[in-house]
Amino acid sequence: GVILIGASTGGPPALLKLFAALRGAVEQPILLTQHMPPTFTALLAEQLSRAGDRPCAEARDGDRIKPGHCYVAPGGWHMTVAREGAMPTLRLNQDPPENFCRPAVDPLFRTAARVFGAGALGVILTGMGSDGAQGCEALARAGGHFIVQDEASSVVWGMPGAAAATGLAGGILPLDQIGPWVRRVSGAAP
Template sequence: MSSLGASQAAAGASSADPIRVMVVDDALVIRGMLSRMLEEAGDISVVASAGDGERALAQLKRNPVEVVVLDIEMPNMDGIEALPKIVSEHPNTQVVMASTLTKRNAEISLKAMELGAADYVTKPGSTGELRSADEFKRELVEKVRSLGKAARRRAGRLAPKSTTFRADPSRPTAAVPLQAKGREIVLRPLKPFRPDALAIGSSTGGPQALMRVLKDLGEVRQPIFITQHMPPTFTTILAEHIGRSTGRKCVEGATGMAVESGGIYLAPGERHMLIRSSGGRTVIELTEDPPENFCRPAVDPMLRSLSAVYGAKLLVTILTGMGSDGVKGGKVCIDAGAQVLAQDEATSVVWGMPGAAAAAGICGAVLPLEKIGQEIRRFAVDGGRP
């Protein structure tokens, strides 16, 4: 079947049908384990599997799916070689990379996301990461489920809920994305101010979004604090990628590290990153407190700590990601007088975190990715003047 025929076949199915998945891994035992975990979710069906990228591509022509779980290291054609072909030939299909947790595979996984993969999972028992099979299963199922829905929207099988964004009459609405009537999200007034710090939270699709926002933002004097849901090693590599991409120093936060003007600080994997005032200095503190929203690092604790230090002089941005991390912390920030921006549904890989923030009524603007960096800069440099 051609890719066009595959798309038509996929479009003919009901959006209530189980999400169709292909598992690609050279190890038969791993394919079996992943397939069982996904099938047990009830709303996911593993309809195909393959031992290498070449066989996966051949199967995709005959058996269209919405999500491919793709191993990196395989014989004949590995995952990084197969990925661009999948993305090109099956543009509505979402790809989740699966790998062991090593520095090399972290590099490859981030490269894969630049090439079109939507997300990644690290296999249980990976070196350097102690995680249970239950934790891995929850993560795998949630990502496949969310990305399956995103694939259906791409294919036109599951239309985004129509949304009206209603702004306070006291603020300009030119930047507000207005859609057809349906659910209504009320935007808070965006008042002119120049923040002393910038905060960004992200998850699924976040690395790509972060690169775009930080490039568009350019040089600013304010420190930037980022929590991206990622395991150790991956956050180390992400910090390096951000530094190379932006030409600015980006580091993983460390306990006792002094916050400097213009610095970019990324929460390290398996640690919550908090910001404290100490002896007249602003410093970073890492904790191993329990996960919040099933995540460590999590956005909420970072935002609560930033609110305590910066109060009304904080600008928060919530980018693409699953779940609702950032909403509770964002409410704390709003109550202290800070302001919140969010990425819109059309440009988000998954409109979970930004959608939850918008629905909670804490956002001053909901914008496409290509406008977010410019909007942050408008406040950071120009004080929010039009």
């Protein structure tokens, strides 16, 4: 399986908390799209690596998706998932922005839904706009699950609100309950 995370405004502090909560618990690879310009995404990956004590780096085109690793969409590039032979692989592109963003959450969730289906878990954290909602719908239709951060703990309840409005979310949770939910659902020890 795979864990997918989308975030925007207010995302980095929320991500640091979430990664700390998942320390030592989750074997699945984590694929993350955070709306950010280039260079900032490399710094974010370094911070998340320390907070979560797991290898975390900006994705490179053609990366094999390995258990226990985290891949961050590089600023300016959409990150998508392709199946090449038996191995799920990351592909980067500079297709037009979606929801005014590149990287955008929708292309990641949409392509991961096709490759991983029911093995995909999505999380939409604080952020402006509605990026991720369509991707979450695709994920749910493919048999995957997603949850969203609740309004009270979000800096901006745009993206999580839009994903919640699909009516398909498995839960609307405060940030401090998202880590435990992911650990539980991913089959990690409580």
